[in-house]
Amino acid sequence: MTPAERIEDLRRQIRHHEERYYIHNAPEISDAEFDALMQELQRLETEHPDLVRSDSPTRRVGGRVEFGFASVEHAEPMLSLDNAFSEEELRAFDDRVRRGLGSGAPADVEYVAELKIDGASIALTYEHGTLVRGATRGDGSRGEDVTSNLRTVRAIPLRLPADAPERVEIRGEVFLPRKAFERTNAERQEAGEPAFANPRNAAAGALRNLDPGLVAQRGLSAFFYQLVGGNTVITHSETLERMKQWSLPVEPHWQVCSGVERLVAFCREWGERRRTLPFDTDGVVIKVNNLADRQVLGATTKWPRWATAFKFPAEQMTTRLRRIEVNVGRTGAVTPFAVLEPVFIAGSTVSMATLHNVEDLTRKDIREGDWVIVEKAGDVIPRVVGPVLSRRPPESAPWQMPTVCPRCGAQLHRPDNEVVWRCENNSCPARLQRGLEHFAARGAMNIEGLGESLIAQLIAGGLVTDYADLYSLDTSSIASLTATSLRSDGREIQRRVGDKNAEKVVAQITRSLSNDLWRLIYGLGIRHVGERAAQVLAEGFGSMQALEAATVEQLQSIPEVGPVLAESVRSWLDEPRNHQLIQRLRKKGVRMEMPPEARQTRAAPGPLSGKTYVITGTLLSMTREEATKAIEELGGRVSSSVSKKTTAAVVGAEAGSKADKARELGVPILDETAFQALVGSADTR
Numbered sequence: 001m002t003p004a005e006r007i008e009d010l011r012r013q014i015r016h017h018e019e020r021y022y023i024h025n026a027p028e029i030s031d032a033e034f035d036a037l038m039q040e041l042q043r044l045e046t047e048h049p050d051l052v053r054s055d056s057p058t059r060r061v062g063g064r065v066e067f068g069f070a071s072v073e074h075a076e077p078m079l080s081l082d083n084a085f086s087e088e089e090l091r092a093f094d095d096r097v098r099r100g101l102g103s104g105a106p107a108d109v110e111y112v113a114e115l116k117i118d119g120a121s122i123a124l125t126y127e128h129g130t131l132v133r134g135a136t137r138g139d140g141s142r143g144e145d146v147t148s149n150l151r152t153v154r155a156i157p158l159r160l161p162a163d164a165p166e167r168v169e170i171r172g173e174v175f176l177p178r179k180a181f182e183r184t185n186a187e188r189q190e191a192g193e194p195a196f197a198n199p200r201n202a203a204a205g206a207l208r209n210l211d212p213g214l215v216a217q218r219g220l221s222a223f224f225y226q227l228v229g230g231n232t233v234i235t236h237s238e239t240l241e242r243m244k245q246w247s248l249p250v251e252p253h254w255q256v257c258s259g260v261e262r263l264v265a266f267c268r269e270w271g272e273r274r275r276t277l278p279f280d281t282d283g284v285v286i287k288v289n290n291l292a293d294r295q296v297l298g299a300t301t302k303w304p305r306w307a308t309a310f311k312f313p314a315e316q317m318t319t320r321l322r323r324i325e326v327n328v329g330r331t332g333a334v335t336p337f338a339v340l341e342p343v344f345i346a347g348s349t350v351s352m353a354t355l356h357n358v359e360d361l362t363r364k365d366i367r368e369g370d371w372v373i374v375e376k377a378g379d380v381i382p383r384v385v386g387p388v389l390s391r392r393p394p395e396s397a398p399w400q401m402p403t404v405c406p407r408c409g410a411q412l413h414r415p416d417n418e419v420v421w422r423c424e425n426n427s428c429p430a431r432l433q434r435g436l437e438h439f440a441a442r443g444a445m446n447i448e449g450l451g452e453s454l455i456a457q458l459i460a461g462g463l464v465t466d467y468a469d470l471y472s473l474d475t476s477s478i479a480s481l482t483a484t485s486l487r488s489d490g491r492e493i494q495r496r497v498g499d500k501n502a503e504k505v506v507a508q509i510t511r512s513l514s515n516d517l518w519r520l521i522y523g524l525g526i527r528h529v530g531e532r533a534a535q536v537l538a539e540g541f542g543s544m545q546a547l548e549a550a551t552v553e554q555l556q557s558i559p560e561v562g563p564v565l566a567e568s569v570r571s572w573l574d575e576p577r578n579h580q581l582i583q584r585l586r587k588k589g590v591r592m593e594m595p596p597e598a599r600q601t602r603a604a605p606g607p608l609s610g611k612t613y614v615i616t617g618t619l620l621s622m623t624r625e626e627a628t629k630a631i632e633e634l635g636g637r638v639s640s641s642v643s644k645k646t647t648a649a650v651v652g653a654e655a656g657s658k659a660d661k662a663r664e665l666g667v668p669i670l671d672e673t674a675f676q677a678l679v680g681s682a683d684t685r
């Protein structure tokens with residue numbers, strides 16, 4: 001066998017096993033055997049770079065995404081679904097369908113019932129059998145090009161078989177299986193980060209991460225339910241069959257149901273059975289099966305008239321509210337939560353629940369000692385719906401928000417037009433604790449072993465008063481601390497950290513010195529700066545120094561950075577103690593720059609700094625690449641989509657919708673001559 005043949009053979013085998021594993025849930029070989037195939041392919045491709053192809057299974061993870069995601073227009077809008085919250089509403093939907101189909105409609109319309117996947121919708125484009133693009137739904141007409149992230153999802157085939165149409169768009173849902181979701185949340189909670197409220201948020205968040213390597217680790221999966229273009233079938237059930245033949249994952253429990261009573265039965269059945277599934281479903285999607293009938297029924301601007309989503313009712317239970325406690329977050333936000341008499345709801349025992357905010361709590365007059373209704377809806381974090389007034393104990397009294405911080409005793413404040421109370425003491429140990437937990441979290445500086453209990457010890461022992469102190473810690477001072485851990489029987493045990501563990505933590509702290517810049521920016525815990533915003537800022541500025549010098553306007557010139565985020569970053573940086581913190585971290589050797597190779601594509605400062613151009617149509621004197629280079633060399637940016645923030649659109653011959661959009665938004669238009677004058681045409685040749 002030649003290397004080329006062996007490579008092809010390996011790719012075929014790997015694809016086969018990925019399909020067995022991710023689509024049929026029936027692996028034929030062990031993980032180790034699979035890894036061995038992958039390693040052999042990897043080795044052969046390294047030895048024969050000319051044989052590398054972009055649809056090889058080794059290429060699922062590509063390079064980092066620069067400058068966020070390009071915006072893409074969907075060929076056909078990605079519509080949402082109308083909802084039915086009861087069997088009555090489901091019957092009303094069936095009535096509307098039959099009326100819409102007119103006098104020829106059968107008494108029992110044929111529907112397909114599918115489980116509604118709680119994830120984020122996506123559209124994949126395959127050309128000549130190869131996955132060329134994957135996009136999010138966005139606002140329905142424009143989404144984001146997240147191809148590099150979707151390629152990491154192993155349930156998504158990079159190739160379709162030879163009988164697939166030349167060009168086809170496939171729509172479906174990317175989601176986190178329950179185990180992966182729970183793992184993600186457990187990790188986040190352990191690290192002091194807020195848990196994702198539901199799998200949908202977790203999946204959507206992962207899709208928009210700028211680092212495909214991180215996305216690959218999340219454990220996303222996918223199911224598909226719609227074909228756009230290249231479809232010659234006449235019913236939806238045939239579409240589902242065909243997609244399955246193409247090795248696309250299709251949720252297998254769908255059913256053809258004739259007449260509304262069968263639908264009702266399906267919804268009742270899955271209302272019960274859904275907990276047996278390895279992923280979360282929040283309802284049943286009901287679709288008219290015959291595609292010609294769909295045409296007759298049509299759509300509103302928001303949803304098709306031939307489909308609806310039956311939502312499973314939220315599960316509620318009544319229990320006793322033992323106490324209302326408050327939690328102090330790292331930004332100082334003080335939020336109440338309910339400590340409950342443990343109660344079993346929707347598959348798990350609940351002993352704590354959110355109470356939203358003080359306003360909500362007082363409006364509903366929820367009191368300690370009350371019997372309360374607790375709900376777990378599509379959202380996984382349980383919440384207190386309200387009190388059962390008829391069972392209120394006579395001695396109860398309205399709950400009072402504490403006026404001082406329960407941890408440091410500082411007066412609490414509530415800024416005008418905000419609902420949240422805050423502890424404004426920057427040295428509050430509760431804030432430092434949460435701040436350090438966030439700083440060390442896996443998604444931030446990723447310091448393994450530095451968890452809640454060790455941080456508490458470090459603070460109590462006075463060893464750490466800010467993040468920079470971490471970098472002065474030595475093995476012996478950590479080793480003599482006592483860490484508290486929870487035994488399986490619920491009892492706490494105290495143990496000396498010991499030399500071995502201390503060494504590990506110190507090694508982790510040292511390793512974190514050379515983290516990517518965005519991890520530091522995120523770890524600082526600036527309000528409104530999430531993982532993604534941190535990545536955007538790191539790539540937009542390239543160094544902490546540049547970020548520190550940025551004005552609000554410059555911050556806002558970065559795509560996706562809005563006024564609230566820009567203000568928040570600026571005012572955080574303006575705080576002298578934060579400035580000092582950065583200085584101290586710098587002195588300790590924490591990396592404050594993007595690596596040079598990642599920065600090559602970044603705009604160097606120049607006369608066009610902070611300006612964004614869109615190039616559309618054909619330029620006669622230069623190629624697109626040359627034009628882009630010319631703009632970037634002068635410090636400007638080139639974006640693929642027009643928005644109100646676009647400085648100007650460079651419009652060549654035969655320009656299409658982008659030029660129209662620019663005119664519509666009042667964005668200045670530069671023709672080729674004006675553009676040459678701007679960049680100095682002599683320089684670009």
Ligand code: IVH
Binds near residue numbers: 120304
């Ligand atoms: S069909 C035009 N089928 O639910 C019809 N959607 O609440 C397009 N969803 O935006 C949607 N499972 O993201 C369809 N089996 C399923 C689905 C499903 C989940 C999502 C989808 C849609 C949202 C509407």
